[in-house]
Amino acid sequence: MAAGKGTRLKSKHPKVLHEIGGKPILAHVIATAQKVVPAEGIFVIVGHEAERVREAVARTGVNFIVQTEQRGTGHALMVAREALSGYDQVIVLSGDAPLITADTIEKLIDFHTSQKAAMTLLSADLDNPYGYGRVIRKGVPGRAGRRPEVRAIVEEKSATAQQKKIHEINSGFYVFAVPALYEHIDRLSTANPHGEYYLTDMAGVLRRAGKKVVATKTSDAGEILGSNTRAEMMMLDARLRLVKCRELLDAGVTIFYPHTCVIDSDVEVGADTVIEPFVQLLGHTKIGADCRIRSYSVIGNSVVGDGVTVRPGTIMEDSRIGAGAVLGPYSHLRPGSEVGEGAHVGNFVETKKIKLGKGSKANHLSYLGDAEIGEGVNIGAGTITCNYDGVNKHKTVIEDGVFIGSDSTLVAPVRIGRGAYVGAASCITEDVPADALALGRARQSVKEGWARAKREAQKEKRH
Numbered sequence: 001m002a003a004g005k006g007t008r009l010k011s012k013h014p015k016v017l018h019e020i021g022g023k024p025i026l027a028h029v030i031a032t033a034q035k036v037v038p039a040e041g042i043f044v045i046v047g048h049e050a051e052r053v054r055e056a057v058a059r060t061g062v063n064f065i066v067q068t069e070q071r072g073t074g075h076a077l078m079v080a081r082e083a084l085s086g087y088d089q090v091i092v093l094s095g096d097a098p099l100i101t102a103d104t105i106e107k108l109i110d111f112h113t114s115q116k117a118a119m120t121l122l123s124a125d126l127d128n129p130y131g132y133g134r135v136i137r138k139g140v141p142g143r144a145g146r147r148p149e150v151r152a153i154v155e156e157k158s159a160t161a162q163q164k165k166i167h168e169i170n171s172g173f174y175v176f177a178v179p180a181l182y183e184h185i186d187r188l189s190t191a192n193p194h195g196e197y198y199l200t201d202m203a204g205v206l207r208r209a210g211k212k213v214v215a216t217k218t219s220d221a222g223e224i225l226g227s228n229t230r231a232e233m234m235m236l237d238a239r240l241r242l243v244k245c246r247e248l249l250d251a252g253v254t255i256f257y258p259h260t261c262v263i264d265s266d267v268e269v270g271a272d273t274v275i276e277p278f279v280q281l282l283g284h285t286k287i288g289a290d291c292r293i294r295s296y297s298v299i300g301n302s303v304v305g306d307g308v309t310v311r312p313g314t315i316m317e318d319s320r321i322g323a324g325a326v327l328g329p330y331s332h333l334r335p336g337s338e339v340g341e342g343a344h345v346g347n348f349v350e351t352k353k354i355k356l357g358k359g360s361k362a363n364h365l366s367y368l369g370d371a372e373i374g375e376g377v378n379i380g381a382g383t384i385t386c387n388y389d390g391v392n393k394h395k396t397v398i399e400d401g402v403f404i405g406s407d408s409t410l411v412a413p414v415r416i417g418r419g420a421y422v423g424a425a426s427c428i429t430e431d432v433p434a435d436a437l438a439l440g441r442a443r444q445s446v447k448e449g450w451a452r453a454k455r456e457a458q459k460e461k462r463h
């Protein structure tokens, strides 16, 4: 179920597209569902901003059902009637509760099957049950936990003072026998404080129809937490990222002060890599083994080879870094930067759409954009590729073994031939042949005694 608006977030974006752990909440739920059933058997109920939601998760191959008007969780299942007609059993997941695991879903299904129930719900004991539906068990109060059967679920707003004291809550995850669900779903009503069809009311409806309704408690209440408010989302995000850090630690990665790091769910890191405090590894980033990622680096959707050193404050997006390279401090690698094995990109160097060959170095204060730079090249401090003429972008080619002197400007399109030298402070506007020396600067002139004469003239004026 992912059709709701998420009013409590006060957001212009649909709730299920808010991100935790670096991807939409709904994407987490779908990924988990796919561990239990194939995509063809997954139906996402969309409604609010249906197109956006659909687009965000379309590549998973799941099906979509449109709930044009969002009249409650019960109504969401009414809309799914036709799509589910060929199935015996349906597992209902909440699009806004992303921490659920495949293991828990499987246990829920097994319990449902073993109980031969019409409806099985996953419950949990929460210290603070506020806001959740409460599970009213059949039988003797106080011994309720021992009996699986459920009398009803009562929503927060409809609960009596006595019912509000119940700590066993409805997680919003269910298994239903499809025939029983649709035989009785029309008995749901909107006579409640929200004027909605509550799926939770199916517990009472089915029980009254003589069907078996049971609940099984999860051992990890953290898994069922929903994200109805920003505060809840923040908690889920922190939880998910700590789980991620623990996985990486188990896989041989050292992370100092994990709670200061922001590591997205899909990131991969090799063994013996050390991640310092306040590092962000985002999107589909892959970091090799034996790397050191120093503080304040932000790496998004990039592939970093083995043994790479990323010094503090390096920003990288959509880039590929060869083994043993050294980056930073304060390098900015923009999309399409390919840094070769053992190459160096240093302080305040910005790159975009470049290839920097094996062992080449650009250590200080440069802009390198739209450039193909060979192996063993030295780019002097302050070198700029002038790639933009105000209308189009042009390419700079620097062949193997070239030495570019400091403070050079290379006006693209331009090619510097293999092994050539460019003198410091040159403005290069024409191609330089291999092994040549190019100088593109005014010749120095010296006026002997000029400064002394000026000082003396000033002294005379003052007298």
Ligand code: UD1
Binding pocket: 001, 002, 003, 004, 005, 015, 016, 045, 047, 067, 069, 070, 071, 072, 073, 074, 075, 076, 094, 095, 096, 097, 131, 132, 133, 134, 153, 155, 169, 170, 171, 172, 197, 198, 199, 200, 225, 226, 228
């Ligand atoms: C629901 C349960 C509550 C339970 C809690 C657990 C109901 C009435 N209440 O409350 O007992 O404790 O989950 O997290 O079900 N949705 C639709 N169509 C709609 C309405 C909602 O698809 O018309 C979707 C939402 O996008 C969301 C999910 O259903 O992903 C749950 O809806 P939400 O409004 O968050 O229900 P809760 O108030 O959390």
Ligand code: CA
Binding pocket: 094, 096, 226, 227, 228
């Ligand atoms: Ca919810």
